[in-house]
Amino acid sequence: MSGKTIIATGADGQLGRHLRLSCAGSSDRWIFAGRGDLDITDPRSIARLMEGTGASVVVNCAAYTDVEGAESHRDEAMLVNATAPGYLAEACRERGATLIHISTDYVFDGASSLPYSEEHPASPLNVYGASKAAGERAVAESGCRHIILRTSWLYSRFGRNFVKTVLDRTARGDRMEVVFDQTGSPTYAGDLADAVFDITERRLYEGNEGIYHYSDEGVCSWFDLARQTAELAGRSVRTIEACRSDRFQCKARRPAFSVLDKSKFKERFKIEIPYWRDSLKRCIEEIKEETR
Numbered sequence: 001m002s003g004k005t006i007i008a009t010g011a012d013g014q015l016g017r018h019l020r021l022s023c024a025g026s027s028d029r030w031i032f033a034g035r036g037d038l039d040i041t042d043p044r045s046i047a048r049l050m051e052g053t054g055a056s057v058v059v060n061c062a063a064y065t066d067v068e069g070a071e072s073h074r075d076e077a078m079l080v081n082a083t084a085p086g087y088l089a090e091a092c093r094e095r096g097a098t099l100i101h102i103s104t105d106y107v108f109d110g111a112s113s114l115p116y117s118e119e120h121p122a123s124p125l126n127v128y129g130a131s132k133a134a135g136e137r138a139v140a141e142s143g144c145r146h147i148i149l150r151t152s153w154l155y156s157r158f159g160r161n162f163v164k165t166v167l168d169r170t171a172r173g174d175r176m177e178v179v180f181d182q183t184g185s186p187t188y189a190g191d192l193a194d195a196v197f198d199i200t201e202r203r204l205y206e207g208n209e210g211i212y213h214y215s216d217e218g219v220c221s222w223f224d225l226a227r228q229t230a231e232l233a234g235r236s237v238r239t240i241e242a243c244r245s246d247r248f249q250c251k252a253r254r255p256a257f258s259v260l261d262k263s264k265f266k267e268r269f270k271i272e273i274p275y276w277r278d279s280l281k282r283c284i285e286e287i288k289e290e291t292r
């Protein structure tokens with residue numbers, strides 16, 4: 001039984017654009033709202049869209065995702081990542097709708113050497129992480145039905161991301177120094193979108209409220225991800241060199257280790273998660289196909 005109405009916010013971002021593809025054969029009515037259609041920092045626009053559509057599920061893909069930029073644009077990051085999810089949650093609570101909210105591995109400080117479980121206390125190192133942690137709290141404390149899905153190291157053929165930067169730079173033969181002392185799990189936005197679609201299509205959110213971790217399977221450093229990207233694209237890896245994080249003067253500190261433990265997600269939803277290298281290969285093939 002289906003046929004519900006679902007609003008996806010931030011629909012022109014990496015996840016939003018993949019969600020459009022994942023949902024192509026859905027039995028539900030999906031409304032994809034880009035920033036121009038719905039500014040999530042405007043509670044009246046949220047109320048209007050929810051009233052007008054009768055949506056019973058909202059998937060929040062909108063976010064301020066510039067980790068470095070957030071250090072000098074704290075107010076904007078907090079507004080979009082912390083205050084606005086609270087507005088969405090409140091609108092969902094008032095209408096008995098469910099909010100599926102996307103969050104990040106950067107809520108953790110990286111001091112652990114074991115994969116982070118959902119119960120591990122958030123302790124962000126940077127403004128972006130702090131704003132996302134505050135957004136999680138706003139959603140959880142609103143009293144709306146919700147699922148918070150934390151993910152990590154998203155990439156896709158859409159928008160700007162690390163994998164595309166590596167492809168551009170190796171195509172030009174540019175020398176690149178890439179950190180080997182930050183470990184995590186790359187996640188193809190298409191895999192996350194498929195998982196979100198599965199959860200909505202099969203109403204798996206019912207009776208399964210709470211926080212979940214989702215990334216692709218496996219673990220690597222940014223250096224490994226860069227090398228693997230170049231290799232899969234058939235480019236030389238000679239220009240990619242490993243370095244430590246202190247080689248760069250970044251405003252935002254990043255967690256050294258942000259691997260997410262996905263046991264709860266797998267046990268509860270029984271959704272298979274692809275291995276990161278397999279998905280990376282798929283994404284690179286898609287990018288090649290597009291530029292052919």
Ligand SMILES: NC(=O)c1ccc[n+]([C@@H]2O[C@H](COP(=O)([O-])OP(=O)(O)OC[C@H]3O[C@@H](n4cnc5c(N)ncnc54)[C@H](OP(=O)(O)O)[C@@H]3O)[C@@H](O)[C@H]2O)c1
Nearest residue numbers: 010012013014015035039040062063065102104151153154
């Ligand atoms: N990217 C990563 O590596 C990563 C890692 C872990 C978790 N996540 C989380 O995963 C989710 C999806 O990330 P993503 O990579 O798909 O992000 P993205 O590509 O940056 O897309 C975010 C979208 O949100 C839009 N947006 C910004 N402010 C908005 C507002 N006030 N109202 C409506 N839309 C607004 C952006 O529009 P503009 O482009 O016009 O600003 C953009 O289209 C986010 O919650 C993010 O925090 C991302």
